[in-house]
Amino acid sequence: MTFPPLVAPVDALTPDEFSRTARHRALPQIGDAGQRRLAAARVAVIGAGGLGSPVILALAAAGVGMLRIIDDDHVELSNLQRQVIHDLTTVGASKAASATDRAGALSTTIEVEAVTERLGAHNAERLLDGCDLAIDGSDSFATRDVVDAACADLGIPLVWGSVLAGFAQVTVFWASPPAPASGIRLADLFPPGSAGEPPNCATAGVLGPLCLQAGALMASEAVKLLIGVGEPLFGRICVIDAFGARQRELPLRPSAAPPTDASAPAGRLSVGELRASLNGHAPPAVLDVREADEVATGMVPGARHVPLARVLADPTAPTESPVVVVCERGPRAERAADALRSAGIEASVLDGGMAAWRAATRHDATTVAGG
Known part of the structure; x- marks a missing residue:
């Protein structure tokens, strides 16, 4: 234009x-x-x-x-x-x-x-x-x-x-x-x-x-x-x-704009759904797109770390499919998932990101401690 x-x-x-x-x-x-x-x-x-x-x-x-x-x-x-x-x-x-x-x-x-x-x-x-x-x-x-x-x-x-x-x-x-x-x-x-x-x-x-x-x-x-x-x-x-x-x-589109079918938002998995799928017979690959200093504080077990900029530069690099993308709270993961989907890779997003994963982990620990 x-x-x-x-x-x-x-x-x-x-x-x-x-x-x-x-x-x-x-x-x-x-x-x-x-x-x-x-x-x-x-x-x-x-x-x-x-x-x-x-x-x-x-x-x-x-x-x-x-x-x-x-x-x-x-x-x-x-x-x-x-x-x-x-x-x-x-x-x-x-x-x-x-x-x-x-x-x-x-x-x-x-x-x-x-x-x-x-x-x-x-x-x-x-x-x-x-x-x-x-x-x-x-x-x-x-x-x-x-x-x-x-x-x-x-x-x-x-x-x-x-x-x-x-x-x-x-x-x-x-x-x-x-x-x-x-x-x-x-x-x-x-x-x-x-x-x-x-x-x-x-x-x-x-x-x-x-x-x-x-x-x-x-x-x-x-x-x-x-x-x-x-x-x-x-x-x-x-x-x-x-x-x-x-x-x-x-x-790059306005965030408030309704997406077209070709650019529909990636699917979302809750923490519970991701845990269940990771324990299943065909677990998805997990891709953490945060920066190095962020992943140093913890990751989803088994996740692969590829910063967002690298995913956007070459969305075909993660060859695994399906992929669940993780960031701190979700927006970066959605961008990465969109790029992956445009490259033909099935991708979804952890709803709430690592913040939700940590909260669920703390809740589980508290429940176990409390009997």
């Missing part, structure tokens, strides 16, 4: 900008009018780190008129493995200021604003106000939730990405897109409370080139939305498995 342009074009490009963006204007999808729309665009980038670095460089080079770079952190030596907008001379400097200098060096007409405030619920709308689009490259779900809410209140689209280890996800959220599209938000991908706080790059590591790959994709999505061309990743999420050299696309 192609959306109308987000911005009206400026009257004309400066002579230098006209020459600098010649290869863009040669593209029939962009042309002179599209380039003039980019020159009029105002974009907020949250985070000048692994994802923000390529996003900022790409959009500044592309000819976006204004970039507002929001980051209260400072450059560290360990950042340079993936945060390519910074260099050895900027270690210790403000990330927003460092990124502003590099972006400003790519165009004589771009306006770059460095914002060193920590973005939170108290200031998110103010920091994003006046922008046509926001790009979230932050690294915590607390910040992501705040950015999503602010974009919904302001009515602007949000290009969203995440990267961890060798996996990345990129999509577009928009709470109030033009009709007939229905709004899709972060909560449709990660319902509140379902994601927890996954391991960060410091503990799990991250492949540096993957940040550039995902960030470049996010910048392309922004360009398409700003000038109204192509098919944005709205209603779709791109999942990249860098080590497996695979890139998959999965549908």
